[in-house]
Amino acid sequence: MFASLRNFEGGLFDDFKRLEREMDQLLGHGPWSGGIRAAAHGSYPPINVGVTPERIDVYLFIAGVDPKQLEITLHQNLLTVKGERRLQPVEGAEFYRRERFDGEFHRAVNLPEDADPEKVEANYKDGVLHVAIERRETAKPRQIEVK
Amino acid sequence: MSKTSDISKQAASNTQTKAVEPPIRPAVDIFEDETGITVRADMPGVSHERLDIQIDKDTLAIEGKAEIPMPEGLEAIHADIRSTSYQRSFTISHELDGEKADAMLKDGILTLHIPKREQYQPRKIEVRVS
Numbered sequence: 001m002f003a004s005l006r007n008f009e010g011g012l013f014d015d016f017k018r019l020e021r022e023m024d025q026l027l028g029h030g031p032w033s034g035g036i037r038a039a040a041h042g043s044y045p046p047i048n049v050g051v052t053p054e055r056i057d058v059y060l061f062i063a064g065v066d067p068k069q070l071e072i073t074l075h076q077n078l079l080t081v082k083g084e085r086r087l088q089p090v091e092g093a094e095f096y097r098r099e100r101f102d103g104e105f106h107r108a109v110n111l112p113e114d115a116d117p118e119k120v121e122a123n124y125k126d127g128v129l130h131v132a133i134e135r136r137e138t139a140k141p142r143q144i145e146v147k
Numbered sequence: 148m149s150k151t152s153d154i155s156k157q158a159a160s161n162t163q164t165k166a167v168e169p170p171i172r173p174a175v176d177i178f179e180d181e182t183g184i185t186v187r188a189d190m191p192g193v194s195h196e197r198l199d200i201q202i203d204k205d206t207l208a209i210e211g212k213a214e215i216p217m218p219e220g221l222e223a224i225h226a227d228i229r230s231t232s233y234q235r236s237f238t239i240s241h242e243l244d245g246e247k248a249d250a251m252l253k254d255g256i257l258t259l260h261i262p263k264r265e266q267y268q269p270r271k272i273e274v275r276v277s
Contacts, residue, residue: 003183005177005207005237046227052218059168059215061191061228065253090178093185100189109225127191127255128215 006096044101045081045111056111056133062099063127072131074117082110170234173209173257181269183262184243190233191255198252200259202245208236209257242267 119134192213
């Protein structure tokens with residue numbers, strides 16, 4: 001049932017999983033409306049974005065890069081990440097599978113309009129880059145006192 | 148602004164209806180040299196404590212849980228990754244010595260080396276001159 005380590009094609013089970021994933025990518029998946037700059041699913045690196053009333057949290061799943069080499073910019077509400085991932089070269093070996101991303105990447109994601117470019121913090125741990133962006137004061141819900 | 152919150156509400160209700168997301172199948176590179184087979188897997192978010200590798204006679208199973216600190220009440224507005232667990236299995240052939248496998252995890256990349264049993268490693272044969 002499982003794919004053999006040395007099998008080029010993978011087992012039937014693996015093929016089925018791959019097909020399922022490709023269908024998801026093709027048809028789109030999830031209710032998120034894609035921005036005009038949004039890349040198709042399956043592009044590198046995968047990104048998750050979440051919001052709370054106070055801030056916007058962006059997670060980039062980007063294992064094995066030097067975070068200092070990444071170019072992260074926030075222009076108005078467009079967050080762009082540029083960089084490259086170079087895999088450790090392997091010599092004198094025969095490859096059975098090569099699925100991991102190797103090369104340059106560039107991704108952009110639209111954030112809510114109240115993202116504050118002055119208050120951004122980035123932190124890299126276990127291959128996940130977390131960018132936290134505060135939202136401008138005006139956007140936070142305020143309790144209005146009734147006199 | 149109203150549009151954004153609509154989208155996130157939709158996103159939140161969507162994640163609720165789908166109780167269990169299928170685990171992520173991590174991307175791997177697999178290569179073989181004289182000494183054995185090496186598997187490299189991308190598992191961002193997984194720390195040493197949350198990585199589990201099982202090798203028995205003929206199966207290699209890799210599992211990991213991504214631990215990503217998220218603020219309370221976070222609403223997803225975009226999600227390429229919808230699961231926090233990784234899972235992938237392979238069959239391994241008998242000449243590989245699972246007991247001597249060696250694993251390393253760095254910045255979300257797992258490197259696993261499974262050596263060949265000694266009798267399967269290439270040996271150089273000395274030619275004696277008589």
